[in-house]
Structure formats: C-alpha cells, structure tokens
Amino acid sequence: xxxxxxxxxxxxxxxxxxxxxxxxxxxxxxxxxxxxxxxxxxxxxxxxxxxxxxxxxxxxxxxxxxxxxxxxxxxxxxxxxxxxxxxxxxxxxxxxxxxxxxxxxxxxxxxxxxxxxxxxxxxxxxxxxxxxxxxxxxxxxxxxxxxxxxxxxxxxxxxxxxxxxxxxxxxxxxxxxxxxxxxxxxxxxxxxxxxxxxxxxxxxxxxxxxxxxxxxxxxxxxxxxxxxxxxxxxxxxxxxxxxxxxxxxxxxxxxxxxxxxxxxxxxxxxxxxxxx
Amino acid sequence: xxxxxxxxxxxxxxxxxxxxxxxxxxxxxxxxxxxxxxxxxxxxxxxxxxxxxxxxxxxxxxxxxxxxxxxxxxxxxxxxxxxxxxxxxxxxxxxxxxxxxxxxxxxxxxxxxxxxxxxxxxxxxxxxxxxxxxxxxxxxxxxxxxxxxxxxxxxxxxxxxxxxxxxxxxxxxxxxxxxxxxxx
Numbered sequence: 001x002x003x004x005x006x007x008x009x010x011x012x013x014x015x016x017x018x019x020x021x022x023x024x025x026x027x028x029x030x031x032x033x034x035x036x037x038x039x040x041x042x043x044x045x046x047x048x049x050x051x052x053x054x055x056x057x058x059x060x061x062x063x064x065x066x067x068x069x070x071x072x073x074x075x076x077x078x079x080x081x082x083x084x085x086x087x088x089x090x091x092x093x094x095x096x097x098x099x100x101x102x103x104x105x106x107x108x109x110x111x112x113x114x115x116x117x118x119x120x121x122x123x124x125x126x127x128x129x130x131x132x133x134x135x136x137x138x139x140x141x142x143x144x145x146x147x148x149x150x151x152x153x154x155x156x157x158x159x160x161x162x163x164x165x166x167x168x169x170x171x172x173x174x175x176x177x178x179x180x181x182x183x184x185x186x187x188x189x190x191x192x193x194x195x196x197x198x199x200x201x202x203x204x205x206x207x208x209x210x211x212x213x214x215x216x217x218x219x220x221x222x223x224x225x226x227x228x229x230x231x232x233x234x235x236x237x238x239x240x241x242x243x244x245x246x247x248x249x250x251x252x253x254x255x256x257x258x259x260x261x262x263x264x265x266x267x268x269x270x271x272x273x274x275x276x
Numbered sequence: 277x278x279x280x281x282x283x284x285x286x287x288x289x290x291x292x293x294x295x296x297x298x299x300x301x302x303x304x305x306x307x308x309x310x311x312x313x314x315x316x317x318x319x320x321x322x323x324x325x326x327x328x329x330x331x332x333x334x335x336x337x338x339x340x341x342x343x344x345x346x347x348x349x350x351x352x353x354x355x356x357x358x359x360x361x362x363x364x365x366x367x368x369x370x371x372x373x374x375x376x377x378x379x380x381x382x383x384x385x386x387x388x389x390x391x392x393x394x395x396x397x398x399x400x401x402x403x404x405x406x407x408x409x410x411x412x413x414x415x416x417x418x419x420x421x422x423x424x425x426x427x428x429x430x431x432x433x434x435x436x437x438x439x440x441x442x443x444x445x446x447x448x449x450x451x452x453x454x455x456x457x458x459x460x
Binding site: 013023027031034037041073077080085087088091239 | 308312318322325350352356386396411414441444448
C-alpha cells in the first residue's frame, strides 16, 4: 500500500483495536481513496483466512468472533471461505502423493494404519510356501463367511449401506477430556458412520445435531437405537461432503412421545487433514 | 434513527446532481460511497451498518438545499462528517444484541458446494490456476509460495493479492447466482 497505513493497522481496525486517531485517518482514506478501500477488502479477506488457518493469537481470535463477525455480510464471507477451504482441502488430499496408497482405504481413527498385503514384509515374507498355505486358508475362510452371510441376510439398513467407515464414539460425559478421537478425512466415495454409544437406552427415537466450530452442519431426525453386543448405540451416517478438517461435536437428544427433545449427551471427534 | 424516511425521486436526483454532473458517474459514486460508509460503520462495530449508512445518505440529501452551491471540497468528507454524527447518536441509543449465528441447512451447503465446483470450472484457465495456487498454500509456506507465484506471473505480490481477491469475489457472486437458480 502506498501510504503510511499498513496492513497490520487495517487488521487492528477490523478487529476494533486501532487507536482512535489512527482510526479517523484510516476511515477518511477509506472514504476518499479507492485503493485504500480495496486494500481494506483484501485485508478483511486475509483476516478470515488467518482465522480459519488458526493463525490469529487468542486475543485476536476473540476479537474476530465477538467484534469482526457482527455483520451478516462478514458471516457470509466466512461461510464462503469455509466452503472454498473445504474444496481446497479435498483437492490437496487427492493431489497428495501419499494418498494413492492410503487414501483409497476407508478412513479410520488415527491409529497407525496396517500395511496392506502388496507391501507385506512380516515374518512370512521369507517363507513363500507357508505364506501361500496361509493365504489359501484365509481365502477359504472368506468364502465361508460370504456363504454364511448369504444364508443369514442382515437388516435392510445394513444392506443398503454405501461405502462407510465406522467409528464408535463414547459419550462426552463418560470420556476424559484429552481423548478426543481423531478421524482421517474420508476419501472420495466414502461416508462416515458414527456409532454413538448410549449412556442408557431410554428413547425409541433420537435426533442429532452435528456442529463444527459452533456452526450446525447437519441435523438428523428419526434415528433408531440398535444393540451392539452388550452396548446400545445410535448409528448416524455423515456424508463426506459436509465434512472438512476440524473439531466436531454431535449433540444427541432423545425424542419424547410428545415430539419434544430431551438432551442425552455430547460426542466429540476431530477430522484430520490427511490420511496418516 | 428515522428508518421510514425514504428518498424521493426528486431528492435522489438532487443528490446525484451534487455528486457529479454526469448522471452515470454520479450513480456509481453514490454506490461507492454507500459501500464505504457501510464498511466504516461495520469497522466501528455497528451491527446495523447498512441502516446507518442509509441514514447518513438521507441526512446529507436532506441538507442539500442548504449546502448545494456553497459547499466546496470532497463530497466524501462531508459524508464522513455526517456519518460521525449519526454514529454518535447511535452510540447513545441502546445497543441491539448481536445476531445469533444462523443454523446451516446441510442440504443447502451441499448445493452451494456443487455450485462452487461448477463456478470454479467456469473460470478461465488462467484465473482458475491462479485461484487454486493462491489458496492452496498454508502456514509458513504460504508467503514463499505466493511470492513464487507472483514472480511466475511477472506481477508484484500486492498485485497478486488483489487479483486473487477479485477472482474470489467473482466466484462468490457466481455461487450466489447459481444457488439462487437451484433454489428457485
């Protein structure tokens, strides 16, 4: 900018922390000089980027949320930038050199991924005959499982399931603070299925609200509980398209016969940027 | 604030004539001043930035018969003086509560995302490449990558920022129009 007002001052102005005398000078120039006004728009844009990238200090972040985001226009700009960021993240994931092998796998919690057979280097690698026999036994086992599955079809909801990866989440009230599960961003064509463990089965139907950074990204009604072993869970499928890296919370409510909600519990997880 | 005060055609014509003798240029100037006033009120933390900008314009218009031929100098500075007065009056009134965050409809977000993909496809190859490269970089690498991009394009880093911003604005407009069509 060809002036004595720098980008930092403009940022402070937008965050409401610029000294009054500098503010007056800047405002006069915003009104009278087209290039200063355009610079302000660009800085506003960059401030949103910095916020989304987590590059603001704690106090700046607070000012951003409580002061900068007061107008509907700025909220819309933030929403659009999130959308663009999601697009860029999905591109980055597809273009990332490490994704060719790992990203095509269903994404899982961030526990170390197991190596796939083509890259197998375990103790059987030097004993091909034994490895072949083991593979044959495994193949027969798979055929047997498929045959058993055909004889005892599963529930329709499971049959029509598209490609999903399942992650089981314990209720926030029963989990320690530092154990937020990490989930890798799903590869194209995969959805995320959450199994929300119930502290106690109390309702016939449930309702959920998925939030990312306090913004609701998906709501689901008419969720039915299922038994899984000795645990009761509520299955919730989240389409890949609504996800992007970040912290998520699911607010689960039971639906009373009157149709009203009763809060059950919160569930948290984090979507990581890339497949590890 | 008198929200019911509406500009009559006569008053508006007088305002345009005061801003510039050429009616088209005057119209553009009016739009510019209004946009900038909104930014200034928003910069001061006013939720009702648009209403305050309109109130400022209304008051200036109302005074035109007094100041018309005697006023010399930049019209914008006069607007700024009136805006300060409007702001002080606004501060004396009770502050309204900030708007609550809107609940996002996931279906709408999905349609928006589809629109974004379509609109990115519609960009010229050059603009699409610039946008993707400009917004691709993150963290510490961002500054260096953008510098390299500017060098590759043979433009100054600041010109690159502005060019990326303009593409981003046109993209947002395209997505808004696309969404409007889809929701119709």
